[in-house]
Amino acid sequence: MKIYAIAKVTFLQVIRQPIYGVLLLLCLGLMVLAPSLTMLTMDDDNKMLQDLCLSTILVAGVVLAAVAGSEAVSAEIEDQTILTIISKPVNRLELLVAKFLAVMAALALACTFMTVTFLMVLRHGVMWAAYLERDWPIIVFGLSAAVITLFVAAIGNYLFDWQFGPAALGIGLPLLSAAAVTAGFFDKSWKIQSFGQGYSIEVVSACFLLLLAIWVLAAVCIACSTRLPVVRTLLIAVVILCLGMVWDYLVLAHVQNAPSDLARAGWSALYALVPNFQIFWMLDALDLEKHISLTYILFAAGYAATYILAMLFLAYALFLDRQVGAAAKF
Template sequence: MLDSLTQHHPKNAPWKRVFVTASNAFREVLRERILYLIGVYALVLIVSLRILPPLSAGAHPKIFLDLALASMEILTLFVAAFVSTRSLEKEIQQRTLLVLISKPISRAELLFGKFLGLWGVLLAALVVMTLLAIGVAALGGISMALGSLLLSLLFLALKLAILTAAALLFAAFTSSLLAAFFTLGLYVMGNFSQDLLQLGDTLDSSLFQTVATVLYLVLPDLSRLNLKNEAVYGLTTLPDVGSLLLDGLYGIVYAVVLLALAIAIFQRRQL
């Protein structure tokens, strides 16, 4: 990585430095035995295909697809939470970053490149898992609404961008283990922030309503990026195009804000 970064003068190649950092982060994560998760996912699909039909009274196609999407999200969530945070901490502990920042590469470029590499691994995992799900479903005679499925995966990719940026944000100021648990907590709270806001509206407590409103405004509303039910039941259940565009823009903006905060904190961190 160091050789790649120093082969070209940095002042006229910022995006090359970002690309080199991203590609190295991508390869680094692949060495973390990430491919084992693909094997686990394939096993879940095959086992579910065998046990669901006799237990679900004809509803196994929808249950299979729901399980396939839920498993995909959970597995990639753990990669975003644990691998992303460990990747940054490992470079700090091994003093690799001290060497890198003495080279002509800024901390912002370094963190942005690492984000792209980590997110790239998650996107690649989504592609492989999707192909596996489609293949196993075809073997079981299960049809899929590919349009709504792909749209659901696109929004899942945005959700993973938010979680990857959040993981790097937390890793920029705390240990990898704490950062991973903070990321998991953000995922849980983000999926229920809208429910929490609605609960606050039904309770006769101004304090709870205020807390619920603040949490809703601060935490990402990840339920806006959840289209698993729509993928199961098809395009007819999708929100209108305007709502989809706004939700997609929301995901992009939130990921950018988290990444910007991560870069700002990381630039001030003493290494």
């Protein structure tokens, strides 16, 4: 119950941050504009659209993970508001778990928004020729959901003092999801079709795997934020992500070609030290139209859970003797 109460408050704090709403709005806007940005490429336009949207989700997730993870712990240490929590019968491990669960929920909310938008944009496709027909159900239902969300959130903010950001998120996600589902029953000419044509389950799987990667980065950021401020945490998150993307290339060959068992054990330990984000990056699979199996998703989820647990225990070890009083400094 204590973990739930802390997680609920932290979740609301995260989604109320201006950067959360602004960054999410920018990413959604970029995805909506992506068909126009990719229509003049020399290669497969829809694959470029797919690449751009997936990369947008990754970049937004990394920034949100770093900011939310840092603000959840380091900002409270800096402001000394964390004293009101740990002075009560709440141990530090419970606090870190609650903070991480809140950050997980906030990141899942943002990724769900972007995934639904990604599916709708990908179904519309790139208008690379004048004779191609626009997907009017996607345009009408998607635009209606956006307008209704902004209007109701603005009215609620003006009349009932609702927080605009959380209100827009709470109204927008169900409306956007309903718009995507409703549009799925119509083709581009408003003719009834069997549901789901134009949508790709592989895109949903790829976005879920990307969310797992973002959760791993969030756990790294939680661990770093027990000792470091926001900017340094963001820098470390970017470095870990870049290393994780090329870790196979840098280390795996040494593991496979080690001259002795001792050397192989050393390289294997080094290889396990950094999370391999290529496991979660399904861009090549989408481009090659490969199936992402449930077995692979479960394997990736187990891999992510292992790193998340390791990072949370590291965060606890770093936070255990962390001074959080007036003399605390980074």
